[in-house]
Amino acid sequence: MKIAVCIKRTPDSESRFKIASSQTAIDETGLKFDIDDFASYAVEVALQLNEKQGPGETVVYAVGPDLVQETLRKAMSMGADRAVQLKTDAVPYDGIAVAKALAAELKGGGYDLVLFGKHAFDTSGGIVGTATAELLGIPCVTAATKLEIANGRGTARRDLEGAAETVEFPLPAAVTIDEGIARPRYPSLKGIMAAKKKPLETKPAQLGAARVTVKSMDLPPERPAGRIIGEGAAAVPELIRLLQTEAKVL
Amino acid sequence: MLDFYNIDSVLSEDERAVRDSVRRFVDERVIPIIGNCYVEGRFPKELIPEMAELGVFGANLPEEYGCAGLNNVAYGLIMQELERGDSGVRSFASVQGALAMYPIYAFGSEEQRKKWLPRMAKGEVIGCFGLTEPDYGSNPSGMITMAKEQKDGTWILNGAKMWITNGSTAKIAVVWAKTNGDTSDKSIRGFIVPTDSKGFKAKDQKGKLSLRASDTSELVFQDLELPADAILPKSGGLKSPLMCLTQARYGISWGALGAAMACFEEALEYSKNRVMFDRPIGGFQIQQERLAEMLTEIVKGQLVVLHLGRLKDAGTMVPQQVSLAKRNNVNIATDIAREARRLLGANGILAEYSAMRHMANLESVYTYEGTHDVHSLVLGQALTGLNAFK
Numbered sequence: 001m002k003i004a005v006c007i008k009r010t011p012d013s014e015s016r017f018k019i020a021s022s023q024t025a026i027d028e029t030g031l032k033f034d035i036d037d038f039a040s041y042a043v044e045v046a047l048q049l050n051e052k053q054g055p056g057e058t059v060v061y062a063v064g065p066d067l068v069q070e071t072l073r074k075a076m077s078m079g080a081d082r083a084v085q086l087k088t089d090a091v092p093y094d095g096i097a098v099a100k101a102l103a104a105e106l107k108g109g110g111y112d113l114v115l116f117g118k119h120a121f122d123t124s125g126g127i128v129g130t131a132t133a134e135l136l137g138i139p140c141v142t143a144a145t146k147l148e149i150a151n152g153r154g155t156a157r158r159d160l161e162g163a164a165e166t167v168e169f170p171l172p173a174a175v176t177i178d179e180g181i182a183r184p185r186y187p188s189l190k191g192i193m194a195a196k197k198k199p200l201e202t203k204p205a206q207l208g209a210a211r212v213t214v215k216s217m218d219l220p221p222e223r224p225a226g227r228i229i230g231e232g233a234a235a236v237p238e239l240i241r242l243l244q245t246e247a248k249v250l
Numbered sequence: 251m252l253d254f255y256n257i258d259s260v261l262s263e264d265e266r267a268v269r270d271s272v273r274r275f276v277d278e279r280v281i282p283i284i285g286n287c288y289v290e291g292r293f294p295k296e297l298i299p300e301m302a303e304l305g306v307f308g309a310n311l312p313e314e315y316g317c318a319g320l321n322n323v324a325y326g327l328i329m330q331e332l333e334r335g336d337s338g339v340r341s342f343a344s345v346q347g348a349l350a351m352y353p354i355y356a357f358g359s360e361e362q363r364k365k366w367l368p369r370m371a372k373g374e375v376i377g378c379f380g381l382t383e384p385d386y387g388s389n390p391s392g393m394i395t396m397a398k399e400q401k402d403g404t405w406i407l408n409g410a411k412m413w414i415t416n417g418s419t420a421k422i423a424v425v426w427a428k429t430n431g432d433t434s435d436k437s438i439r440g441f442i443v444p445t446d447s448k449g450f451k452a453k454d455q456k457g458k459l460s461l462r463a464s465d466t467s468e469l470v471f472q473d474l475e476l477p478a479d480a481i482l483p484k485s486g487g488l489k490s491p492l493m494c495l496t497q498a499r500y501g502i503s504w505g506a507l508g509a510a511m512a513c514f515e516e517a518l519e520y521s522k523n524r525v526m527f528d529r530p531i532g533g534f535q536i537q538q539e540r541l542a543e544m545l546t547e548i549v550k551g552q553l554v555v556l557h558l559g560r561l562k563d564a565g566t567m568v569p570q571q572v573s574l575a576k577r578n579n580v581n582i583a584t585d586i587a588r589e590a591r592r593l594l595g596a597n598g599i600l601a602e603y604s605a606m607r608h609m610a611n612l613e614s615v616y617t618y619e620g621t622h623d624v625h626s627l628v629l630g631q632a633l634t635g636l637n638a639f640k
Contacts, residue, residue: 070263073263186271186272186274187271188304188305189268189328191305192267192318193313196264
C-alpha cells in the first residue's frame with residue numbers, strides 16, 4: 001500500500017510553558033521539540049500496515065521551517081521510506097490553511113491511505129486531517145483506535161464515551177489516529193543512521209489563506225493552596241458545607 | 251533531564267536522536283522493573299532482545315558486522331542512558347560491546363569477526379570477558395591461567411577467572427591466558443572459549459550487595475580443549491586486554507554520569523514535593539547546597555566526557571585521559587548518589603527510589619575496570635614519569 005502520514009513537530013508535553021512577549025504564542029526558548037505523540041502513533045500504524053501487507057511505501061509529510069526536517073528524519077528512523085517537507089517559515093494556526101498545502105501536494109500522489117494524528121498536542125485543533133480529506137474528496141474517519149485494511153476497504157474502530165463503534169469505508173481514505181492504537185517503536189540506532197541516507201525532499205508549501213489567528217493566550221490560573229478544615233468525622237459537616245457553598249460541586 | 255549548560259546544542263542531530271531513543275527505552279522498559287530485579291538479585295534477561303533490536307550492542311563497531319556504526323559520543327550517550335536505569339544494565343552492554351565484541355573485532359581474524367559479531371549484535375550470542383583472577387585484580391600481569399598449544403595446533407586451557415560480568419549468561423567467553431609455560435605478561439593471548447566446552451564451569455557469585463541486577467560469576471577451566479582457531483590471532487601481550495579495558499572505561503565514564511543524573515533528578519523532584527516544617531525541603535539552604543553541588547559536578551563531568559569522545563572520534567585520545575574521566579566521573583557519581591540518598595531521608599533507603607541502588611552499584615563501578623586508586627597511579631605515572639606500581 002502507498003501510505004502518506006502527515007506529521008507535526010510539537011513541544012514535549014511535559015515541558016513547562018511560558019507565553020512569549022507577543023502574547024499570542026508560547027515562548028519556545030529551552031523547549032524540546034519532537035514528533036507529536038498522535039502523529040507518532042499514525043507513523044507506527046502505517047509501518048505496521050505495510051509490514052503486514054507486504055511491499056508498500058510509507059511517505060511522511062510535514063509543513064514548516066527547516067526544523068521539521070529533524071522530525072521527518074525521526075519518522076524515517078522509525079522506518080518511513082522517504083519524506084517531504086512543505087516549507088514555510090511559520091506554520092499557520094489555521095488548520096485549513098495547512099490542509100490546503102497538504103492536499104495540493106497529496107493530490108495525484110496515488111495514496112491508498114492518508115494518516116494523521118487525531119489532533120496535535122500544541123493546538124488541539126483536529127482540523128488538518130478532516131479538512132485535507134475534504135479537499136481531496138476522500139472519506140475520512142476520525143480518532144481511530146483500531147484500523148484494518150482488506151480488499152480495498154478499511155475498517156476502523158472508534159472509542160466513544162461508554163461505547164465503541166466500528167466503521168467501514170472504501171480506499172483511498174483519510175484516517176486520524178487516536179492514542180492506544182499502537183505503541184510507537186523506538187527508532188533503532190541503525191534506523192537513525194539509515195534515515196540520514198533516505199530521500200528528504202523540500203518544496204514550497206502552497207498554504208491557503210490563514211483566516212483564523214490567535215488573538216491572545218493565557219496560562220491557566222494558579223491553583224490556590226489546599227486548606228485543611230479539620231480532622232476525622234468531626235470535620236465532615238464543615239467539609240460538606242464548603243463543597244456545597246464554596247466549591248459548588250455538591 | 252536538566253541540561254543546564256545546553257550541551258544538547260553541541261551534539262549532532264543523530265547523537266541526540268540516539269540518546270533520545272535509548273532514553274525512552276530506559277524510561278519505559280528498564281526503570282519500571284529494575285528496582286524489583288535488584289531486590290530479587292536477577293539481571294532482566296527479558297530485555298536482551300529489545301536492547302539488541304535497538305542496536306546498543308557494539309554500537310560503535312562497523313555496520314558490515316551488523317553493528318550500528320555510531321561515533322563514540324553517540325556510544326557514550328547510550329552508556330549514560332543505560333546506567334541512568336542501572337549500572338548492571340549498562341555493565342551488561344559494556345561487556346557485550348567493549349569487552350567481548352571489541353576484542354573479536356580488534357584482534358580476531360576476518361572469519362572470527364564474521365562468525366561472531368553479527369550474532370552478538372543481535373543478542374543471540376552473549377559474551378563475557380575473563381581477565382581478572384581471584385588473586386590478580388589490579389595486577390593482571392601476574393595471572394596464572396595458562397594455555398598450552400598441542401602438536402596439532404589445538405590448545406589446552408587451565409585456570410580460573412573471577413568477578414566476570416555475564417559469566418553465567420554467556421555463550422562465549424573471551425579469556426586471556428598466558429601461553430606455553432611462559433609466565434611473563436608478554437605471552438598473554440586472547441581465546442574465544444565456548445561456554446559449553448567440556449571443562450568449562452561458571453558459578454554465580456552469591457551474596458552481592460551491589461550490582462544485584464547483574465550476573466557476576468566465577469569461571470573455572472579444567473583441561474579445557476580449544477580448537478586451533480580459538481585464539482585471537484592479532485592479540486599479543488597484556489596490552490591487548492588493556493586496550494579492551496580502555497574501550498570499556500570510556501563507556502563507564504559516561505555511564506556513571508547517567509547514574510548521577512538519575513539520583514540528581516530524583517533528589518530535585520523530591521526536594522520540591524517533600525514538605526517538612528510546612529515547606530518543601532528544597533527551600534532549605536542545606537538541601538539547595540546539596541543540589542547545587544550535584545549539578546556542578548554533573549555538568550563538569552559531562553563536559554569532560556563530551557570532549558573525551560570528540561578526541562576518541564578524532565583518534566587522538568590516550569588511555570591516561572580515559573583514566574582521568576573514569577576516576578573523576580565514577581567518584582563524583584558515588585558522592586552524588588550518597589547525597590541524594592541522604593536528601594531523601596528515610597525514603598532514600600527504599601528500593602522504590604533509585605538513589606540507594608545507584609549508591610550501592612557505584613561502589614562496584616568505583617572498584618572495577620581499574621580501581622579509583624589504580625587510575626590515580628596511572629595519572630601519577632603520566633605526570634611524573636615514575637611508576638608507582640612496581
